[in-house]
Amino acid sequence: MHHDLIDGVPVIWTETPGPLEATLMFGCGLQDETFRTLGVTHLVEHLAMSTLPRLHFEHNASVSLTLTDFTCTGRPEQVVDFLARVCTALTDLPLERIEKEAGVLAAEGSGAADPVTAELLSIRYGTQGLGLASFNGPGADRIPQDAVRDTVARHFHAGNAVLALTGPPPQDLRLPLAPGPRTTRTPHPAARTTRSSWHRADVPGPGLLFSCDLNDQTMLLAAHVLSQRLTDTVRHEHGLSYDVGGSAVFVGPGRGERSIQLDVREGQEKRVAELLWQEALRLATEEPTEAELAEEREGAREFLTDPRTADLEVAERAADLLLGETHLDAQTKLALQAEVTPAQVREAFAAAMETALLLVPCEVEQLLLARPDGSALPAGGCSERSSLPAGSQYRPPLLARARSGAARKVRLVVNADGAWWQDEEGRIHGFPYTEVVGVEVHEAGRILQGLGNCFVPVAPELFSGLGPAIATIDAAVPEALRYPVSALRATG
Numbered sequence: 503m504h505h506d507l508i509d510g511v512p513v514i515w516t517e518t519p520g521p522l523e524a525t526l527m528f529g530c531g532l533q534d535e536t537f538r539t540l541g542v543t544h545l546v547e548h549l550a551m552s553t554l555p556r557l558h559f560e561h562n563a564s565v566s567l568t569l570t571d572f573t574c575t576g577r578p579e580q581v582v583d584f585l586a587r588v589c590t591a592l593t594d595l596p597l598e599r600i601e602k603e604a605g606v607l608a609a610e611g612s613g614a615a616d617p618v619t620a621e622l623l624s625i626r627y628g629t630q631g632l633g634l635a636s637f638n639g640p641g642a643d644r645i646p647q648d649a650v651r652d653t654v655a656r657h658f659h660a661g662n663a664v665l666a667l668t669g670p671p672p673q674d675l676r677l678p679l680a681p682g683p684r685t686t687r688t689p690h691p692a693a694r695t696t697r698s699s700w701h702r703a704d705v706p707g708p709g710l711l712f713s714c715d716l717n718d719q720t721m722l723l724a725a726h727v728l729s730q731r732l733t734d735t736v737r738h739e740h741g742l743s744y745d746v747g748g749s750a751v752f753v754g755p756g757r758g759e760r761s762i763q764l765d766v767r768e769g770q771e772k773r774v775a776e777l778l779w780q781e782a783l784r785l786a787t788e789e790p791t792e793a794e795l796a797e798e799r800e801g802a803r804e805f806l807t808d809p810r811t812a813d814l815e816v817a818e819r820a821a822d823l824l825l826g827e828t829h830l831d832a833q834t835k836l837a838l839q840a841e842v843t844p845a846q847v848r849e850a851f852a853a854a855m856e857t858a859l860l861l862v863p864c865e866v867e868q869l870l871l872a873r874p875d876g877s878a879l880p881a882g883g884c885s886e887r888s889s890l891p892a893g894s895q896y897r898p899p900l901l902a903r904a905r906s907g908a909a910r911k912v913r914l915v916v917n918a919d920g921a922w923w924q925d926e927e928g929r930i931h932g933f934p935y936t937e938v939v940g941v942e943v944h945e946a947g948r949i950l951q952g953l954g955n956c957f958v959p960v961a962p963e964l965f966s967g968l969g970p971a972i973a974t975i976d977a978a979v980p981e982a983l984r985y986p987v988s989a990l991r992a993t994g
């Protein structure tokens with residue numbers, strides 16, 4: 503592995519067969535946005551790429567939770583040309599194209615994480631940082647121009663970039679980015695839901711999220727053993743599912759989240775969620791066998807020593823450098839894995855289970871599960887409150903109340919401190935104005951989004967006589983957080 507510095511940008515490269523692959527990486531992604539500016543990094547990426555002429559070699563760009571990548575594969579002179587064009591574009595973005603690119607963005611969607619992991623991250627962190635993964639935000643056409651400029655200035659400069667190459671840097675390679683100090687990353691916001699609990703959301707299948715150090719090879723083996731057991735039981739034994747997936751999400755140096763999710767045959771959501779939890783419990787209470795560990799070590803060895811994964815190794819090294827994470831090379835990982843005992847796997851996984859969030863599709867109404875210590879696994883909710891606070895109350899329109907018993911339960915309270923509502927199932931949602939991250943302005947309503955993965959629909963379809971409520975909200979929430987409903991949304 504070689505290190506160079508070109509125009510202030512660290513360049514990491516290794517020699518591999520095949521054409522030259524380049525990844526220009528910036529240490530910013532979805533997690534660096536806010537609800538109000540959601541999608542701004544993706545918009546910057548699109549604006550930069552929109553300046554490229556038609557190129558006859560492979561090239562692409564993407565925004566993940568933590569990184570923005572510009573990639574290309576080709577002859578050295580093509581790589582030189584692509585990188586120079588991207589860097590130049592980033593120093594002088596065609597802001598006049600914002601509107602057009604916003605439309606493209608809306609059509610493309612975000613997808614920085616799979617839907618189950620995205621929901622789990624939102625439950626863990628709320629409507630901020632990595633928790634933004636499940637949200638669409640105000641819409642690409644509501645991203646303020648200032649946010650675009652600010653994002654470029656803060657993140658897209660030489661001090662926040664690394665270039666990964668699968669061959670030596672070509673002689674005339676230039677990275678003409680704006681200069682910038684080496685970025686020190688602000689710590690990710692603390693988790694809002696830290697203790698194990700189960701949650702419902704509109705997701706295709708159940709999933710599990712647990713906190714751990716992503717470099718911890720004991721936890722890596724534990725996650726692989728769990729995936730394998732789920733494949734054996736849920737798929738092969740019961741035939742309820744055909745895919746067990748997993749993600750690793752970087753939170754900060756030494757901090758991460760791992761998720762495991764299963765797709766599910768219709769009608770089997772509850773059964774699969776129970777099997778997922780059961781298998782997780784079993785790994786937290788009983789040691790895996792030595793044979794199971796040997797199997798997973800062997801799988802890791804195959805992957806890590808395959809010459810075809812050399813480009814992944816360069817990219818991972820570059821990402822670790824940008825994010826301030828300790829980098830473990832393949833040999834170190836394998837040496838650490840060789841030392842891991844079955845007792846350590848059980849112990850490490852039991853500790854991680856303290857933080858486990860279980861997510862199930864909305865079809866599952868009730869789950870009676872236990873934590874490893876035998877206590878009941880509680881259902882998660884978005885408000886600590888069990889009843890509405892005092893204040894002006896709003897009720898559904900008379901006709902809705904007459905038609906449905908559920909509507910008779912629904913209430914909205916808007917007072918000087920915040921907004922809360924009770925839904926048809928009697929659960930309380932809401933938050934003080936200090937936790938508002940965005941207010942979508944409709945002609946006769948307001949949708950308030952709160953920091954804790956929760957919203958309050960101050961909507962005339964649901965409540966009548968909202969005039970005073972809207973006046974109170976508009977006076978209490980800063981104008982910068984209010985925006986007209988996106989014109990790109992199919993339903994207003």
Ligand SMILES: [Zn+2]
Pocket residue numbers: 884885930931932955956957
């Ligand atoms: Zn809520």
